[in-house]
Amino acid sequence: MPHVSMVLTPGFQFLALGVQAAFELANVLKGEEYYTLSIASVEGGPVTSSSGFAVPTTRLDDVGPVDTLLLLAGLVPPPPQEEATLDRLRAMARQSRRVAGLCTGAFLLGQMGLLDGCRATTHWSYARQMREAFPGVRVEDDRIFINEGAVWTSAGLTAGLDLAVALVEKDLGREIAGSIARRLVMHHRRAGGQSQHSELLELAPSSDRIQKALIFARSHLANPLTVEELAEVAALSPRQFARAFRAETGQTPAKAVEQMRLEAARLMIEETRHPMDQVARESGFLDLRRMREAFMRQYGQPPQAVRRLARSAQANVAR
Structure with missing residues (x-):
C-alpha cells in the first residue's frame, strides 16, 4: 500500500x-x-x-x-x-x-x-x-x-x-x-512538456482594439499578419497601431506574432505527429528553414530536438 x-x-x-x-x-x-x-x-x-x-x-x-x-x-x-x-x-x-x-x-x-x-x-x-x-x-x-x-x-x-x-x-x-x-474538472491532463503560460496572456494588452488584433492573429497564423493587416482589424492606421501596440505590450507586432507562431508550432510538434514542413506552414513560418531559425533564437535547439524531448517525456510517464 x-x-x-x-x-x-x-x-x-x-x-x-x-x-x-x-x-x-x-x-x-x-x-x-x-x-x-x-x-x-x-x-x-x-x-x-x-x-x-x-x-x-x-x-x-x-x-x-x-x-x-x-x-x-x-x-x-x-x-x-x-x-x-x-x-x-x-x-x-x-x-x-x-x-x-x-x-x-x-x-x-x-x-x-x-x-x-x-x-x-x-x-x-x-x-x-x-x-x-x-x-x-x-x-x-x-x-x-x-x-x-x-x-x-x-x-x-x-x-x-x-x-x-x-x-x-x-x-x-x-x-x-x-x-x-x-x-477534478481538469480540462485535460496536461503533459509534462506543455508550456506553462500562453503568449496571448503574457502580452495582456489594455485596450480592446489591440486585444482584438491579437486574437485575430492567433486565429489566422497562416496569414502574413503584416502591420497593415492587424491595423485594419484594430481600426487604426498602421502608424497608430504600431505605436499603441508597443506601448501596451512592450513588443513590436512582428515580435509578438513570431512568439505566437512559436507557441503554436511547439504545441503541434509536442502533441501531434504532423511533419515539420506542415507544422511550419500551419503556424505561419512558410517553410522549415524559417521555423528552425526562430526555434534556435528562442529555445536554442531545433524543432526536431523539441519533438525528441517531448516523446522522451511522454515515454517516461507511460512507463
Whole structure:
C-alpha cells in the first residue's frame, strides 16, 4: 500500500495541499484504500501557511515507510534550510521510491543536492533565481512538470495537480488517471512538456482594439499578419497601431506574432505527429528553414530536438 507524505515548510501555500485529491480519488475509483496519506514536517506539530493558518503535521521520522515524498513550499522560494533539516529530508528521500518538489518545493530538492546534473522546473517567475542558486541544474521554465528518474518537479501551484495525476497514472494506468482528471474538472491532463503560460496572456494588452488584433492573429497564423493587416482589424492606421501596440505590450507586432507562431508550432510538434514542413506552414513560418531559425533564437535547439524531448517525456510517464 503506497504511502504518500506531503511535507510542509513554514509559509507553505494552502493550495498545494490540493494534490491529495488525486490520490483520494484514486482510492475511490479503485474501490479500496490503495494509497495512504499523511501531512508531515521535519519537526512535527503545527506549521503556519503563507495565509497565517496553521496545519497540524506528523513528525517526519514518525510517519513510517514512505513511497512518495512530496515537498510543498510557498508562493516564494524557501530560504536555505539548516543542514540538519536537509539531512533528514535526504534520508527520507533515499528511503522513498520517488520524491517530488511542487512549485517552489523544487528549491528544497536543489538544496538537498538531488537535482544536480538533472533537468528540473519550477514556477516560471523563479526560474532565473533557481538557475543562479543551482548552476548544476538544467532549469526548464516552460514545462508543467519534469520527471528525472525518481525525482519529479512541477511548475506553479496548479501544475502540482498535473504532476500528482501523472504519478497515479504511473501506478494505476491511464484510464484511472483520466477519470481522476474528469472528476477534478481538469480540462485535460496536461503533459509534462506543455508550456506553462500562453503568449496571448503574457502580452495582456489594455485596450480592446489591440486585444482584438491579437486574437485575430492567433486565429489566422497562416496569414502574413503584416502591420497593415492587424491595423485594419484594430481600426487604426498602421502608424497608430504600431505605436499603441508597443506601448501596451512592450513588443513590436512582428515580435509578438513570431512568439505566437512559436507557441503554436511547439504545441503541434509536442502533441501531434504532423511533419515539420506542415507544422511550419500551419503556424505561419512558410517553410522549415524559417521555423528552425526562430526555434534556435528562442529555445536554442531545433524543432526536431523539441519533438525528441517531448516523446522522451511522454515515454517516461507511460512507463
